[in-house]
Each structure stands twice: as structure tokens, then as C-alpha cells.
Amino acid sequence: MKLPSVRLYNTFTRRKEELRPLQPGVVRIYSCGPTVYRYAHVGNLRTFMLPDLLRRSLDYLGYRTEQVMNITDVGHLTDDTFDRGEDKMLVAARLEKKSPEEIAAAYTAAFLDDVRLLNIRPADHYPRATAYIAEMIALVGRLLEMGHAYVVGGNVYYDITSFPAYGRLSRNTVEKLVAGYRGEPDPRKRHPGDFTLWKAAGEHRTQVWDSPWGPGFPGWHIECSAMSMSILGDRFDIHTGGADNVFPHHEAEIAQSEAIAGHRVVSLWMHGGLLMLSGTRMAKSAGNFFRVTELEEQGFDPLAFRYLALQAKYRSPLNFSTEGLAGADRAVRQLRERVAAWSGGDGSVDAAFDERFRAALADDLDLPAAMAMVAELARSDLAPGVKAATLQAWDTVLGLDLKRGAMERDLPPGAADLITQREKARAAKDFATADALRERLKKMGVRVADAPLKD
């Protein structure tokens, strides 16, 4: 079976490129996952939708996929200049009076719940950083041997001038990084842009490991090199992450992994656009964020957010607003009702529409075009059974639970009685009473829709 050609935008080359899996038919993906010291917000989740849509699309087109998503349960300083930064895991642990392990476990569970709410399919592997400390130490050791790193007082730094391609991904250069460096340089670093591979443990650390350079903990970037190469090997097809990871995280990862491997490790880098809120980025640190569970509490279907995200190109920033979410919520519910109404009869997938749908997916995951096709199909004069069958097939990619019919819920106490009374009033053509009863039902949260009166 010949697989269709798939073109994807590669951040590394800034072009759409044809996907050529190292192993024909199988696409192996590494995705930057969450740091589990806080709840994930919908902006984080949008980024995690990228590999989900990638996998669902590739599956639909006939490929097989294997995905690794790391769970970072260690480190991440608020500021790694000198030793003034605080470790986010430890801050959370202190504030919540729990151990780092408890914090990690709790937020990992919450993350998996959130992912489920958005119909993001789980990755095949969720390696935890703390389980790969030995691998990280080994990589740091190799980098030292190869002359890519140096030790200062228990800290190990990566020497970015030793890696000529440093800056390729983000289009920075070592010189420009010097010129544009904002912060106050750490005097222990040879170059202000050098980054930490291993950090000596400070006073109050509780997550500390022994290493050849003394007790400490790994730098932020080394974990992804260690986990990706340990599980997927030193060549794999796609690496995904948020746009904010391009620099420095992925730049550093390339410097680490490729210095050791001696060749390109990742064929294609994909980055998802950030979610904006009132003109500025939604971020944990800024505090302007929503959890998906909060949206749910406000009465929105979590998949309304998914619908919203599907309407925008994955690479573009997306402006989030309650208004926009409300529109998506309404749209997804209507679509489900229509699919329910069209179901039941016979019908198979419409080949012409499906071909266009596949072409959109293969063109750098053009889900906005796919969503426009959903509307076009719904409006078309194809048989209801064909529409239902086609949309249900597409939903394996869209993940909007289109098959889910109108929610069945119990009526509030007394509502059934009022409805009966109203029917009697309508039958007697006492419409004033009928309308009054409809108002009362509305206040109970029950909406009444009438069919035409018979005679």
C-alpha cells in the first residue's frame, strides 16, 4: 500500500517539507511534555493538541505512530543566574507542604485528566525525568570528554562556541546572543549564553543526586536529550513543542544531542503557536490562565476548546476569549445534534469529500480547511446517512465526539408535571397558560421545543 505524501512545516528549515519516516510507514515522535509543579492551562493543552492532531492525521492517512512525551518532575529554576533561582518543584512543595514526589504525582494525574477531557490521545510512553538521572549524568560526562562542556565549582556548563551550529534553529548566532544579552552575565560562564548541564546543589535542595561533579541536579535541557535518545534512539522523525521552546530549550537540546550523536537527531521540528489572552500570552508565570476544568465549571463543553483550536492554524498564535469559546461551544453542540439527526440510516463515507479532507491533513495539518469542509459537507445535498458516516469518520481525527447525541439528563423535580400541564393547555389552545408554563420551565433550566400541533 502506497502511503500518501505528507508535508509538514519544519521550524529548522522554515519550510514545509515532505515527511520521510526513517522506518517506512512508522513515524516516531518526541513531544515536550509538562513540568508537573502546577496545573496545566488551556494554553499548555493547545500545544499538546499538536502531536495529537499529528498522530490522528497520520493514522487516518495510513501511517503508524509512536509517541514519547516526557513528564518533567524535577527542577526548572525561576532564575539560573548565580544561585538565586528557586526551583519550581521545590517552591510548590514548600507552599503545599508536600514532598516533591507528592507534588509531581498529583499534578501528573491532573495533567492526564485534562488531556482526557480534550480527547488528546495518550502518548505511548510518559517517561519521568527523575527516572533518567543516570542517563543524563552519562550524557554530561560524554559532553565533557568531547570538549563541549566545562566544570566550575560543581556546575557543568555547555560551551556554545564549541558547537558551530548553535543558533541554527532559532536563527540566533553566538555573536548576536552576546550583543543582545539582557541579563547580568554569570561570571563563572565563559560565554553569557552557555547553559547549565549540571547544577551543584544549593542549601535547601531536597531533590539531589550524586554525580562525578558532586551532589546536584540536572540542567533544564539535558532531560529531553536523555529521554528522547534513550527511548527513540539517536535518530527519530519529529520533535514537537510550544513556540516558546524554540529558544533556548530546543536549541540547547540540539547542541547536546547532536554533539554526542555526531549527526542530525531530529528530522523535523514542529512548534505550536501560543495561546493569547487579551493580547498577551497565557502563562503560568503571568497568572492569566484558565484550566480546562474551570471552563467546564462555567458550563462549557471541554471539547468546545478543541473546536476553537481546530479552527486556527496550529502554528499561529490564537486569541482566546470567552466569547470565542461560547461560539465554539454552540457550534460543536449543533454539529452533534445534526449528526445525531442524520444517523440511523445507511450511508458510507463520501469519497470525493474524504479525498479533500485527506489532502488538507497532508498539507501541514490544515485543520481550519478541514473544519470548513465539515460545514460544506453539512450544507451539501448528500444523503443524511452519507453525511453522518463521513463526519463520523472524520471525527477520528477531529476528536469532537460528534457521535455523542444530545446529552440525556434527568428532568428537575416537578418539571415533568409542568410539561404535562402545558401539553393540556396547548391542546385546549390556552396558549397564555402554555407560554407561562414554558417560562416557569425555563427558569428551572428546561427548554421546551414544540412540534406543530396536530389539528
Next chain:
RNA sequence: GGCGACGUAGCCAAGUGGUAAGGCAGAGGUCUGCAAAACCUCCAUCCCCAGUUCGAUUCUGGGCGUCGCCUCCA
């Protein structure tokens, strides 16, 4: 200061060198006791100024504006 992205209808958001997908909202209509739903119809000339071109929203240059990264961040 360095690197990058973007500026399309009330809101969100695609797209193309030849007069602009889609969703929500809005307007009119069909239907209905009324309403809702559904269905039909309508609703933009693409930040500004130059240039290239037979023709630019789409290409080039210059403005203005917004945003991201450069420190942890999806």
C-alpha cells in the same frame, strides 16, 4: 539592543497574483398558535504609503501598530 511572527467583517479565523473559506453573533425569509430548532438568503475589498505588474489583500521597499523569544515557561 538581537532574532522571529503577525496586522483580513462586531468577535474568532482561513486563504490566494485575477475582485476574499469557515464558525459565532447580526439582518431578512420559510416553517410555527407563539417561540425554539431546522432550512434558505444577506453581511468585508484585506493597517497606511510608495513600487513591480495588464492586474496585489496576496510580491518588493518604507512607515505605523501588535505579539512572541532572548530568564523559567506549552
